[in-house]
Amino acid sequence: MRFDKLKIGQKLEIQLYKTKDTRVDVILVSQFEWVEKGDVLCIAAPIYRGRLYPVNPGTKMDVVFIYRDNLYGFEAEVTNRGIKQKINLLKLKPLTGIRKIQRREFFRFECAVPIYYREIKDPRHIKRDEEGKLIKTYTGDLGGGGVCIRLKEKIEYGSYVECELLLNDLNKVSFIGRVVRLTQYDFTCGEYKYEIGVQFEKISGKDRERIISFIFQEQRKLIKKG
Template identity: 25%
Template sequence: MFSKFISIGDKIELQAVSREDEEKPESPAKVYHSEVTEIQSEDTVEITMPMEKSKLILLPIDSEYDMIFYGSSGLFQCLGRIIDRYKSNNSYLLLVEMTSNLRKYQRREFYRLRCALEMHARTLREDEVQTVESRMPYTLSNDFPLKESVIVDISGGGLRFVAAQRFEQGSLLYCSYHLMNGGEHKKYEVICKVISCIELDNRPGTFEHRVQYYDIDPVEREEIIKYIFEEERKSRQKKRFSPES
């Protein structure tokens, strides 16, 4: 059942579960990020050891976590207990035993703002993809041509944009665009994963893409969300004071 919904490479969020005999923390437990490297059985999965600022986070054996899997067909949640940790092929890994059934997880969707923002994008090269997926620090080369596109809606979770270039579903993109931040234009350079790509019926040769941010910096995500709500606030004020209202 587990392997029907979760695949190798799927991203994971882990949050420590408090035991009944422990005092409840004043703030929510920290969220760690990992990914599936192997499904060993229907109740045992191997995952990467979380990293934070290039440092490994040694999650203790026998600790239990609330796990959210980013599967191809949606988000799924279960509880898991770490039963081993080890190094294999220069990778630091955790072996996790599922302690509850896998269930569909409904997360609140990010609010989407309609817009028309200029953006430049390109597909990551294979070596860049490997570096990004390993969650190691990286700097992308500026020597490769970027394709022009237009963002038609934006959210804290991703983008929808149109372009004359077709970017394949599942590919990773480098995307660059500007937003107002603190009264100034700030450049955002983000890695996105293509969720879908369709050719527009009324505009042959133009492709609409839906992408999700891939491991975006939480500070930048909050800045994007702040920008969206500020633009929405401005739009509501214009409607409120327009002659037709």
């Protein structure tokens, strides 16, 4: 894949390097803006917890994105920072070509988004008339690879759930996920006793991209609020 295939607004996941072999333990959100002469890539300055994250020239990074339902990535170095058209920018020099990758780790965003779920027996053959009703609850956090869900009733580790995530009034995302983490609160967190980490098992690339876009937009709103 070539860099000229990147489109304006393409959502990006960024992980910085502290040293040649050590990554910063923070995953950041950004988006592609445009290409300048000499194959210089301009991206939006990354966001973390609703604030611009400081990145200095000379910093190396891994950049990951979704294209046609697949994950791709490349390594790059920050050559400069700037502001153009009221957008805080980083200018990148690619250090490698774009390669297809097999990775399911994504940034996480703390948010309480409505979600409907129900436990299912076999994710390959869902018999809707035999499954229970969808139950409404809220997320604890959200990412491109999965979601944290707050529960009143326990769902065991390894179970499968069918979910409908309501990003906003016109944006519903459906997926099937597997419970990869179960936490029981030592004290009741409001009306919720449990929290599960759900890894996406069946989700379209388009819906995954919608989740990432939602996270980016919400981060932008937090920045504007200060």
